[in-house]
Structures are given as structure tokens and as C-alpha cells.
Amino acid sequence: MAAATTSLSASTSAEDALRAQTFQRLHPKAYLERFLEENIRPDGRELDEWRDVSVHMGSISTADGSALVRLGDTTVVCGVKAEITEPELDSPEEGFIVPNLDLPAICSPKFKPGPPTEEAQVMSDRLNDVLVTAGVVSPSSLCIQPGKAAWVLYIDATCINYDGNAFDATLLAMVAALRNTRLPRARFDEETGRTVCSRKVQEPLQIGRLPIAMTFGIFDGMHVLSDPTSFEEPLLDTVMSVTMDDDGGLVSVTQVGLGVIGKQDILPQCITAAKYRCSILAQQLHTSS
Amino acid sequence: MAQSNFDRRRINGPEESFPPTFEDDEGEPSSLGWRLGQPRQGRAASDIRPIFLKAGLITQANGSAYIETQRSKIACAVYGPRQSKSTVYSENGRLNVEVKFAPFSCTRRKVPIRDAEDRSVAVQIHQALLPSIRLELLPKSTIDIFITIIENDGIDGCIAAGSVAASTALADAGIEMLGLVIACSACTIGKEIWLDPNNDEAQASSGTLIYASMPALGTVTNVSQNGRLTPDEAIRCMEACQERCIDIHAVVAEALLENAQQS
Amino acid sequence: MSSDLVLPGQPIPIPRGPIPQLGTGVYAREGAVRASLTGTPRYEGPVGTRPLPRPPAPNSVVLGSITRLSPLQAVLSITVVDGVPLPAGEEFTGVIRVQDVRATEKDKVKIADCFRGGDVVKGLVISLGDARSYYVTTARNDLGVIFATSEAGATMEPVSWQEMRCPKTGKIEKRKCAKPEGL
Numbered sequence: 051m052a053a054a055t056t057s058l059s060a061s062t063s064a065e066d067a068l069r070a071q072t073f074q075r076l077h078p079k080a081y082l083e084r085f086l087e088e089n090i091r092p093d094g095r096e097l098d099e100w101r102d103v104s105v106h107m108g109s110i111s112t113a114d115g116s117a118l119v120r121l122g123d124t125t126v127v128c129g130v131k132a133e134i135t136e137p138e139l140d141s142p143e144e145g146f147i148v149p150n151l152d153l154p155a156i157c158s159p160k161f162k163p164g165p166p167t168e169e170a171q172v173m174s175d176r177l178n179d180v181l182v183t184a185g186v187v188s189p190s191s192l193c194i195q196p197g198k199a200a201w202v203l204y205i206d207a208t209c210i211n212y213d214g215n216a217f218d219a220t221l222l223a224m225v226a227a228l229r230n231t232r233l234p235r236a237r238f239d240e241e242t243g244r245t246v247c248s249r250k251v252q253e254p255l256q257i258g259r260l261p262i263a264m265t266f267g268i269f270d271g272m273h274v275l276s277d278p279t280s281f282e283e284p285l286l287d288t289v290m291s292v293t294m295d296d297d298g299g300l301v302s303v304t305q306v307g308l309g310v311i312g313k314q315d316i317l318p319q320c321i322t323a324a325k326y327r328c329s330i331l332a333q334q335l336h337t338s339s
Numbered sequence: 340m341a342q343s344n345f346d347r348r349r350i351n352g353p354e355e356s357f358p359p360t361f362e363d364d365e366g367e368p369s370s371l372g373w374r375l376g377q378p379r380q381g382r383a384a385s386d387i388r389p390i391f392l393k394a395g396l397i398t399q400a401n402g403s404a405y406i407e408t409q410r411s412k413i414a415c416a417v418y419g420p421r422q423s424k425s426t427v428y429s430e431n432g433r434l435n436v437e438v439k440f441a442p443f444s445c446t447r448r449k450v451p452i453r454d455a456e457d458r459s460v461a462v463q464i465h466q467a468l469l470p471s472i473r474l475e476l477l478p479k480s481t482i483d484i485f486i487t488i489i490e491n492d493g494i495d496g497c498i499a500a501g502s503v504a505a506s507t508a509l510a511d512a513g514i515e516m517l518g519l520v521i522a523c524s525a526c527t528i529g530k531e532i533w534l535d536p537n538n539d540e541a542q543a544s545s546g547t548l549i550y551a552s553m554p555a556l557g558t559v560t561n562v563s564q565n566g567r568l569t570p571d572e573a574i575r576c577m578e579a580c581q582e583r584c585i586d587i588h589a590v591v592a593e594a595l596l597e598n599a600q601q602s
Numbered sequence: 603m604s605s606d607l608v609l610p611g612q613p614i615p616i617p618r619g620p621i622p623q624l625g626t627g628v629y630a631r632e633g634a635v636r637a638s639l640t641g642t643p644r645y646e647g648p649v650g651t652r653p654l655p656r657p658p659a660p661n662s663v664v665l666g667s668i669t670r671l672s673p674l675q676a677v678l679s680i681t682v683v684d685g686v687p688l689p690a691g692e693e694f695t696g697v698i699r700v701q702d703v704r705a706t707e708k709d710k711v712k713i714a715d716c717f718r719g720g721d722v723v724k725g726l727v728i729s730l731g732d733a734r735s736y737y738v739t740t741a742r743n744d745l746g747v748i749f750a751t752s753e754a755g756a757t758m759e760p761v762s763w764q765e766m767r768c769p770k771t772g773k774i775e776k777r778k779c780a781k782p783e784g785l
Contacts, residue, residue, distance in 0.1 A: 068653060072687045076682065076687075076749070110412070112446055116443065129441060129444075133358050134356060134357050134358075135352070136353070136355070138353070148351065150349050150442075152451060155418075155485050156400070158691065159418055159691030163485070174350050202353055204443075206441065206451070208441050210487065211397045212399055213398060213399060245359070247360065419692075420657045421694075422692075422693070426733050428732060471610075473629070478730055479733075510609065515639055516610040516638050517636070517638060555612060556636075595640050596607055599607055599641070
């Protein structure tokens with residue numbers, strides 16, 4: 051009898067769950083509204099709560115540096131490949147960094163196979179801006195022989211599971227992969243005009259500031275949600291990304307949409323929240339290996 | 340050559356760049372430190388690399404699996420049955436397999452543009468899986484299987500591991516199948532048959548073979564062979580793979596049962 | 603419980619006698635009944651562990667929203683099949699042809715008086731349709747529009763099987779309404 055009752059309640063709770071999912075699918079906005087009225091989010095978080103982050107470095111042997119980042123369910127893997135090139139004529143003592151994010155069809159039903167989506171292009175561009183502005187790796191430190199040879203670091207990130215806020219996760223993965231990168235000692239041979247490297251002597255990159263991104267969304271001009279999920283993202287009317295370095299200095303702020311609740315500008319509030327979150331992430335980035 | 344085609348949809352680096360060349364490599368025949376005639380390093384000839392397999396990690400997909408055999412790492416997701424894009428009415432469902440190599444997955448960086456290798460790997464995995472799926476139950480629909488190779492240590496091993504991961508992901512997605520597809524690769528080194536060769540071993544071998552089967556039904560779904568093998572060697576490779584597939588089947592069963600109990 | 607779980611390809615023991623009618627998740631081959639899904643076999647009902655989203659089939663009850671209207675048909679983006687929602691980003695296209703909107707006076711049906719873009723409709727799949735879409739009917743009392751917003755933006759209530767009222771303005775709009783559940 052006891053067994054029968056438990057199975058009965060199990061099946062009704064399964065039915066309730068299906069009904070809730072159906073409502074979520076048909077009326078996503080109303081579904082989110084009902085949660086936010088109770089000051090909680092569909093995944094059980096508070097409005098200003100962030101998802102758990104994990105950073106694993108160096109598990110990919112074919113890359114010169116690598117990192118796997120999980121932000122909640124969002125998973126991004128990033129690998130750095132170093133190649134040798136000739137510097138540009140107008141900046142003979144500088145190497146290159148080339149960051150790209152791929153949002154392939156594997157990571158979400160939203161993305162279909164094919165060339166990079168607009169979303170991926172915009173994000174790659176923003177990542178490039180942030181990495182260059184923050185000066186994570188100074189281009190001059192990548193010079194092997196002025197005017198002759200320099201390193202180019204291809205920083206390729208691939209999203210494996212997209213549950214929103216890929217920007218924060220990708221930047222973290224890229225920065226961690228760069229921290230993990232070891233370059234072989236390289237020597238330019240004037241006679242042969244070739245660069246030869248040593249497998250035995252490897253050196254880490256000279257890392258400058260570490261940029262860390264914190265993203266917020268505003269729903270219905272009322273609620274500020276930290277670290278939005280893929281369900282919340284399309285319902286947001288404003289998205290704000292605050293990028294800071296590991297000392298809490300501002301690197302970049304982007305805002306898409308109106309950043310106002312009532313008549314109050316909420317950007318300062320986000321920056322304060324970001325500063326606190328940044329200190330936690332910076333510590334995690336420094337301690338993870 | 341590495342970055343020959345400019346792509347305005349991506350951040351582009353310099354026009355040309357080359358992987359580093361190493362001075363210490365010269366004079367060293369193989370990074371394996373192994374010569375023909377010596378026994379296999381690190382494991383017995385009939386041993387495969389240990390498999391780590393987990394189902395259901397990609398929460399956005401209907402089904403998924405992640406497989407790792409030492410230095411080969413592959414993620415696989417199944418979407419669908421979803422609406423076919425094709426405009427032709429079809430009585431049976433369609434199976435679509437796409438394989439992507441992460442740019443950092445190989446010794447040389449792969450420019451992120453689909454090439455012939457992606458397609459040929461996808462075709463092999465498609466062939467291995469197709470006989471197992473009950474597509475007759477899914478008129479008009481498509482099952483999409485997306486595979487990302489995160490790290491590649493031997494393409495034959497990746498095709499085999501990719502097939503295993505895809506079949507696990509299909510089971511996780513609740514797609515009806517006649518049986519689980521299990522695959523294993525082999526190569527010949529001298530007179531010996533080595534199972535599940537890594538990249539260096541496959542390079543050193545005279546021929547490789549990939550064997551895919553449904554152990555529960557005792558049927559073969561796909562066999563492909565590359566390089567030089569005598570008919571006798573090919574049959575011995577297949578027999579060795581077949582035997583090992585039963586062990587791999589147990590690994591897959593464990594991963595699926597563990598996942599089914601959690602959900 | 604775990605020992606009861608079967609995997610695709612695994613034989614399912616069945617009592618002696620004729621092979622029973624097979625449901626979802628099992629198949630017979632060479633005299634043996636085997637599982638084609640991971641789950642627990644049951645005598646009544648299919649093998650399975652959790653409700654899985656399925657593509658529509660004839661006699662599926664579907665929910666979806668209207669995406670396009672023409673004098674001949676309304677196009678429906680199907681998001682729920684037999685009570686199981688499809689994952690976000692996945693949908694199937696259905697079509698309600700003018701002759702399938704209601705059971706009576708079929709020749710007087712005007713699509714524009716029955717549906718509007720964005721309406722949520724409950725329908726029944728009558729056939730696999732053509733290459734692009736499934737054919738869906740609303741020709742039953744319990745089928746039709748189950749959710750609609752008025753021109754003023756408020757959620758409307760059905761007042762009859764062919765009219766809905768906006769609670770904000772009191773204006774009546776025409777729809778082919780589904781009879782609300784429990785009435």
C-alpha cells in the first residue's frame with residue numbers, strides 16, 4: 051500500500067512538472083514573471099546570485115595552453131595554439147593575439163550548423179577588444195626577432211553546452227588558457243632565415259592584467275538578474291557587461307538597451323555588484339591550476 | 340598556409356603563420372622512442388586505452404555523451420527528432436552526423452572551416468550508427484548528431500570513440516535503436532595486431548581497421564580499412580576488435596545505467 | 603529497481619505463450635523481444651524512464667502558436683506534443699486548412715475570423731501532411747484557441763465558441779475557441 055501511494059504521488063509530481071514545463075514553453079515571459087514576483091528565479095537562484103564556476107587548466111595536450119570553464123551548465127573549452135609569423139611592417143616588434151569564439155550546433159538547439167552566427171561574431175569581436183584593451187599579453191612580449199619573426203597566439207574557444215552568459219564564461223576560459231600557455235624558447239637564425247624552437251625550454255607568457263566579465267540582464271524594466279541563463283536571455287530588455295581586471299579596475303562596460311529602472315540609472319549598482327563578484331573570480335582564477 | 344583564407348566573420352590574424360619547428364627533433368626518428376620489432380610500450384598489444392564515458396552532460400541537448408580515452412577527448416550531442424529542413428517528404432526519419440575538430444585538437448592548428456577530414460569522419464560514424472536506429476518510426480523527422488573532437492590522438496580511435504559516444508548519446512536521448520553500437524580500432528605493427536592505436540602507433544603501422552558492431556545482436560554495422568592489410572590480417576583485426584567490443588559494451592551499459600538512475 | 607533497467611538490444615523476458623502486442627520501446631526479431639530504449643519494461647505501456655518529446659503523429663494533441671495566416675490556412679508553430687513540451691528552440695510546423703477549422707458550415711469559414719497571429723491553439727494532428735507541415739484540425743468542441751491577447755494587449759476570455767472578450771476594453775474579438783477544460 052505504501053509503495054502504491056509513493057508511486058501515485060511520484061506520477062502526480064511528474065505531471066505537475068510537465069504542466070509547468072508546458073506553461074514555460076507557451077508563455078515564457080509570464081512564467082519568469084511569476085517566479086520574479088516571489089523574488090526567485092526558475093533555477094532557484096536569488097536575483098543577484100551567480101552560478102557556480104569551475105576552471106580546469108591544461109588538460110589538452112595538443113594545445114600550448116588550455117582551459118575548461120563551467121559556469122552553471124554553460125561549458126566553454128579554450129585552447130591556445132602558438133604559431134610563428136612575420137610582424138607587420140608598421141609594428142615590427144609586435145606579435146599577435148587572435149581570439150575567436152565558436153558557438154556550434156552542438157551547444158544549443160538555437161544554433162544551426164554553418165558559418166559563425168551573428169551572436170558568435172559579435173562576441174568574438176568584444177572578446178578581442180577586451181583582451182587587447184586590458185593588455186593581457188603585451189604584443190611586444192611576443193616578438194622573437196624585430197621585423198623578422200613573432201608569435202601569433204590563436205585563442206580558440208568552443209562552447210560545448212550553452213546555458214546563457216557565454217561571454218563571461220568564454221573570457222574566463224581564454225584568460226585561464228593564456229595563463230596556462232607555455233611557449234618554447236625560440237631563436238631566429240639569421241643565416242637560414244628560420245626560427246627554431248626548443249622542446250626542452252618552455253616559458254610561460256608574460257601576463258598583464260586579467261580581465262574578468264560580469265554580465266547582468268534587466269527584465270521588464272524592473273528586475274536586475276545576475277548571470278542570466280539561456281532561458282532568461284531572450285526575455286531581457288537590457289544586457290550589461292562589466293569587465294574589470296583582477297585588481298578591480300574597470301576595463302570595459304557595454305550596455306545594450308535602456309539601463310534604467312524607474313528613473314534610476316542602475317549601472318553604478320551593477321558596477322558595485324560586479325566588483326564584489328570580480329574579487330571572488332579573480333581569487334579562483336589565481337588558485338586554479 | 341595555416342591561415343590562407345581570410346574570413347570576415349572571424350577575427351583574423353596575420354596572413355600567414357607556421358607551426359614552430361624544433362631543433363631537438365632532428366635526428367630523432369620517432370617521438371615514441373619505439374622501434375619496429377620492439378613490444379608495445381605502456382600496454383599489451385590487445386589492450387585498449389582506459390575509457391571514461393559519461394552520458395547526459397550537455398543539458399541543452401536531448402541526449403549527450405562525453406568520452407575520453409587518454410589523449411582523445413570527444414563530446415557528442417543528439418538533437419531531435421526535429422523537423423527536417425529538407426523539402427522532400429520522407430517516409431523514414433533521416434540521420435545527420437556532423438563532426439567538428441576544435442582548432443586546437445590536433446598537433447597542427449585546424450583552421451575552423453569544414454574540410455574533407457570532418458566529412459569523412461562523419462560519414463564513417465554515420466555508417467556505423469545507421470543500421471542501429473529505428474528510423475522507420477520517425478517519418479519526416481531528422482536526428483542531428485553533433486560531435487566535437489576536443490583532442491585527437493589518432494583518427495581511427497576518434498572514429499571508434501565517436502561512434503560509441505554517439506550511440507550512448509542516442510540512447511540517452513531516448514531514440515529507439517535495435518542495439519547499442521560499439522566500435523573499436525586496430526592496426527598491424529610488424530606481425531602483431533595492436534588494438535586502439537594512438538596517433539604515433541597508427542602512423543607507424545602498415546594498415547588500420549575500424550570495426551563497428553551491435554554486440555547485443557552479434558551483427559556488424561560497419562568495417563573500414565586503410566592502408567595495407569592481408570585478408571588474413573584484416574580478419575584477425577576484426578576478431579580482436581569484436582572481442583574487445585564486448586568489454587566496451589559493458590562500459591557503455593554502466594554509463595547509461597548510472598545516468599538513468601540519476602534522472 | 604536498477605536491476606529492472608534494460609538497455610537497447612537487451613532481450614526482455616516474456617512469459618510463455620503468444621508474443622503480446624508490442625508497444626513503444628520494444629521490438630521483436632528472430633523470435634526474441636528486445637528493448638529499443640533504456641528503461642524499465644512494463645506489461646501495460648511502453649518501456650521508458652521519463653516522458654520524451656516526440657514528433658507529432660496522427661491523433662497527437664498539439665499546442666502551438668499561430669505564426670502566419672492566409673485565406674486558405676493558418677500556420678501553427680507546434681511546441682507541445684501530447685502534453686510533452688519540445689525543448690526551447692525546437693518546433694514543428696503545422697497547418698490548419700480552412701476546411702479543418704470547424705465541423706459545421708465549413709464553406710463559410712473565414713480564417714481571419716478564427717485565428718490571429720500569436721494565438722495559442724490546441725489541435726489534433728489528422729495526418730503527416732506534406733513535406734513541410736503536419737495537417738492539424740480544430741474541428742471539435744475542445745479544440746481551437748486556448749489563449750489570445752486582445753488588440754489592447756490583455757488576455758481575453760472566451761464568451762462563446764466563436765467569440766472572446768477583452769477584459770480591458772470590453773471589446774469582442776472573433777476566434778474559434780476551444781471549450782475550456784472542466785466545463
